[in-house]
Amino acid sequence: MKRPLRRRDAAPSGYLPPHRATAQPAPASGPGAPERGFRQIARSRRQTQRAAAAALWTLVISGPLLGLAAFAEHSTPPRTAAAPAATADTTGAAGVAELYLQAFLAAGQGSEASVRVYYPAFPDQAQASGQxxxxxxxxxxxRTTSAGVVTVVLAAHVVAAQTGDTWADEGWHYYQIAMAAPAGGGYLALDLPAEIQAPASLASAPNSGYSDSDAPTSGTPLSAAVAQFLQAYLTGNGVVSRYTTSGSALTAITPTPYASVQLTGLATDATSSQDEATAVPAAGATRHVLATVTAVDALGHNYTLAYPLTLVSVAGQWEVASLAPAPALASAPAAGLASPGGQAGTPAATGSLTGSAASTAPVASASSFANGATP
Incomplete structure (x- = not known):
C-alpha cells in the first residue's frame, strides 16, 4: 500500500527548508513597520534609477561636445599661421591659348581637327592649309575677366606663303582669346581669336638709377671684382665663391655657356671719383652696378649681356653679394600712350623672305609690356 504524498503546506509545525532558514529578514517591530520598509525600498530604487538615468544622459550629451572640442583643438590652425588668400593662376590658360593661336593661323582645308582640339566649333575651311x-x-x-574665364592677349609674328619658296613677312599681329578655365582644370577657347590693336607701350625708357654711367672697366678693385666674378660665373674659369660674400647662393652656370667674357661697360650708383679710386671703402660699404659684357661661345659667336649686381666691401676687397632681379631705376616705370603697332589687321612691317620663313624682331620688345596694359 502506497503512502499518500504530503502537501508542503502540511509540513510539520516549525519546519523550514535549510536554504531559507538563514535568508529570512529580521521581523519589523511596531505598528505599520512592514509598509514603511516597503516604501523606503521603493523610494531608494527610484532615486537610484533617476541618478543612473541622469548620468547616462550627461554622457550622451557631453560626448559629442567633448569630441568636437578635441577635434577643434587639433584641427584649428594657430591664428599666427593663417593661410594666405588664394590667387588666380592664368598660366595654364595662356599656354593653351598660345598653342590654339599657332594652330589657328596655320589651319586650312583638311587640318581643321588640329584647331578643334582647342575650339570644337571651329568651322570647315575653304583655303589650303599652311598658307x-x-x-x-x-x-x-x-587676366581673369569673369568666373572661370581668362582673357589672353598674344603677339604673333606672321608670315604668308607666296609662289615657290617665297614667304611674305606680315609683321607682328596681336590677338585676344577668351579661354574657359574652370577651377578643376582643363581649358577650351570660347570663340575664334579676335585680332586687336597693339597694346600700349612705355612712352619712354625709365630713368636709370645709376649716377655714374661710365665707370672704369679696368684698373680698379671694383672693376676687377666684377670682371673676375662674371668670368667664373659664365665660363667656369675660376671659383665663384672666391668673389662672393659668405653664404651666397651664386654658383657657376652649368654646362658652361661661354669660352670667354670681357667687361665692356660699367655703371654704378656712386660718383666718378669713388669709382676711379684704387682703395676699397671701409667694410660694409655697398655698391650697385650694371655690368655689360661681351661673351664669346665655343664657336666664336659674340653676345652682349648685362648683369645688375650688388657688391659689398669685406676685409679690404669688393665681393658680389647678389645678382639683382632688375637694374636700379630712379623711379618706377609709368605707362605711356605710344602704341608699337598699327590698327588691327594692319601689319607693322612688310617684306619678302626667301626659303624657309624667317623671323624678325618684334615691333615692341617684351619690356614694353611690363606694365601689363591691355587694349
Missing part, C-alpha cells in the same frame, strides 16, 4: 603661319607667338598679358 600662313606664326614664326613666333608670345603672351602679352593674361
Amino acid at each position: 600662313r603661319q606664326a614664326e613666333a607667338v608670345a603672351v602679352v598679358s593674361s
Whole structure:
C-alpha cells in the first residue's frame, strides 16, 4: 500500500527548508513597520534609477561636445599661421591659348581637327592649309575677366606663303582669346581669336638709377671684382665663391655657356671719383652696378649681356653679394600712350623672305609690356 504524498503546506509545525532558514529578514517591530520598509525600498530604487538615468544622459550629451572640442583643438590652425588668400593662376590658360593661336593661323582645308582640339566649333575651311603661319607667338598679358574665364592677349609674328619658296613677312599681329578655365582644370577657347590693336607701350625708357654711367672697366678693385666674378660665373674659369660674400647662393652656370667674357661697360650708383679710386671703402660699404659684357661661345659667336649686381666691401676687397632681379631705376616705370603697332589687321612691317620663313624682331620688345596694359 502506497503512502499518500504530503502537501508542503502540511509540513510539520516549525519546519523550514535549510536554504531559507538563514535568508529570512529580521521581523519589523511596531505598528505599520512592514509598509514603511516597503516604501523606503521603493523610494531608494527610484532615486537610484533617476541618478543612473541622469548620468547616462550627461554622457550622451557631453560626448559629442567633448569630441568636437578635441577635434577643434587639433584641427584649428594657430591664428599666427593663417593661410594666405588664394590667387588666380592664368598660366595654364595662356599656354593653351598660345598653342590654339599657332594652330589657328596655320589651319586650312583638311587640318581643321588640329584647331578643334582647342575650339570644337571651329568651322570647315575653304583655303589650303599652311598658307600662313606664326614664326613666333608670345603672351602679352593674361587676366581673369569673369568666373572661370581668362582673357589672353598674344603677339604673333606672321608670315604668308607666296609662289615657290617665297614667304611674305606680315609683321607682328596681336590677338585676344577668351579661354574657359574652370577651377578643376582643363581649358577650351570660347570663340575664334579676335585680332586687336597693339597694346600700349612705355612712352619712354625709365630713368636709370645709376649716377655714374661710365665707370672704369679696368684698373680698379671694383672693376676687377666684377670682371673676375662674371668670368667664373659664365665660363667656369675660376671659383665663384672666391668673389662672393659668405653664404651666397651664386654658383657657376652649368654646362658652361661661354669660352670667354670681357667687361665692356660699367655703371654704378656712386660718383666718378669713388669709382676711379684704387682703395676699397671701409667694410660694409655697398655698391650697385650694371655690368655689360661681351661673351664669346665655343664657336666664336659674340653676345652682349648685362648683369645688375650688388657688391659689398669685406676685409679690404669688393665681393658680389647678389645678382639683382632688375637694374636700379630712379623711379618706377609709368605707362605711356605710344602704341608699337598699327590698327588691327594692319601689319607693322612688310617684306619678302626667301626659303624657309624667317623671323624678325618684334615691333615692341617684351619690356614694353611690363606694365601689363591691355587694349
